[in-house]
Amino acid sequence: MNEVTPVSHDSSVADLLAGGTELLNGGGVPTPEVDAELLLAHVLELGRGELRVRVVTGATVPAEKAAHAHELFARRAAREPLQHITGMAPFRNLELSVGPGVFVPRPETETVVQFAIDALNASATPEPIGVDLGTGSGAIALAMATEVTRARIFAVELSPDAMPYTSENFRRYGEPNATLINADLGDAFPELNGTVDVVISNPPYIPAAATPRDIEVQLHDPALALYGGDDGMDVVRRVSTTARRLLHDGGTLVLEHGEEQAPALAALLTADGWRAVAHHKDLLGRDRATTALL
Known part of the structure; x- marks a missing residue:
C-alpha cells in the first residue's frame, strides 16, 4: 500500500485530493477519486459541489484538517468502509x-x-x-x-x-x-x-x-x-x-x-x-x- 507523509502544513484542496486518491488507489479501493472527495468533504463539512469549487479556486486547507483528512484516507485505504469512517x-x-x-x-x-x-x-x-x-x-x-x-x-x-x-x-x-x-x-x-x-x-x-x-x-x-x-x-x-x-x-x-x-x-x-x-x-x-x- 502506498504511504503518504503526515501533513504538518496548509495544503491545497487539489493536492489533498490527489494524494488521497493515490493512497486509496494503492489500497485497491474501487472508486478512489469519489471516496477521496467524500472523505475530504466530510472533514471540511462541505458538499461535493462546494469542494469542487474550492479545487477550482485554489483554496487551501489548514494543517490540522489536512492531517485529519490523511488519517481518514489511510483508514479507507486499509478497506475500512467509507460509511464507518463518516458515520453516515x-x-x-x-x-x-x-x-x-x-x-x-x-x-x-x-x-x-x-x-x-x-x-x-x-x-x-x-x-x-x-x-x-x-x-x-x-x-x-x-x-x-x-x-x-x-x-x-x-x-x-x-x-x-x-x-x-x-x-x-x-x-x-x-x-x-x-x-x-x-x-x-x-x-x-x-x-x-x-x-x-x-x-x-x-x-x-x-x-x-x-x-x-x-x-x-x-x-x-x-x-x-x-x-x-x-x-x-x-x-x-x-x-x-x-x-x-x-x-x-x-x-x-x-x-x-x-x-x-x-x-x-x-x-x-x-x-x-x-x-x-x-x-x-x-x-x-x-x-x-x-x-x-x-
Whole structure:
C-alpha cells in the first residue's frame, strides 16, 4: 500500500485530493477519486459541489484538517468502509447513522424497497401496515415510513450491536408512523397477525461456506447480517413463516436475495403456499428481489 507523509502544513484542496486518491488507489479501493472527495468533504463539512469549487479556486486547507483528512484516507485505504469512517450512509432520501456492528445499506436495496412502497401506495386501506423483518440500520423501514406517510411501519432487529444505530435513525426519521422493537423476527408483532399489507426483508442469505465478494463486507459487516446457514436460506424460511402469520389474504411479501438464489427461493415459497412468485432484477441485470402474494 502506498504511504503518504503526515501533513504538518496548509495544503491545497487539489493536492489533498490527489494524494488521497493515490493512497486509496494503492489500497485497491474501487472508486478512489469519489471516496477521496467524500472523505475530504466530510472533514471540511462541505458538499461535493462546494469542494469542487474550492479545487477550482485554489483554496487551501489548514494543517490540522489536512492531517485529519490523511488519517481518514489511510483508514479507507486499509478497506475500512467509507460509511464507518463518516458515520453516515445515504439511502434514498435518508442519511442513516451506521458503524461497526450494523449492516451498511446497499444501493441495490433502494430498488428492492420500491416494491414494498408501491404495494403500500396501492393499498385501499386508509392506514396500510408494512413490516420490515431484520431492519438493520432501519433503511427499508424508514424509507417506507417517510415515503408513504399514511402507512404504519413496524420493524424488528435482533442484534444488540446494531440497535444503537437503528434507534438513532428511528429517532431522526421514524416519527410519527414507525415503530422499532429489539426482538427475534420469528416472534415479532403477534398483535398484527392477519392485518399486515406488506412484509419485506433483506435477510442474511450468504451460505456459511461462501466468502463475500467485497473486502469491506468480509472484514467489517456483522456475520449475523450476512450468513444464512449451510444453504443461505435458514432465515429466509423463518421470514416466510412469519410473513404468512402477519399478512392478510392478498398481502405482499418482498425479499432481497443473492443473484443465484431465485430458483431455490421460488421453490421454497411455492412449497410454503405463496402465490404469484415473481423475480425482479437490479440495475445491473442480476436477480435481486422476489415478490409473492399470500
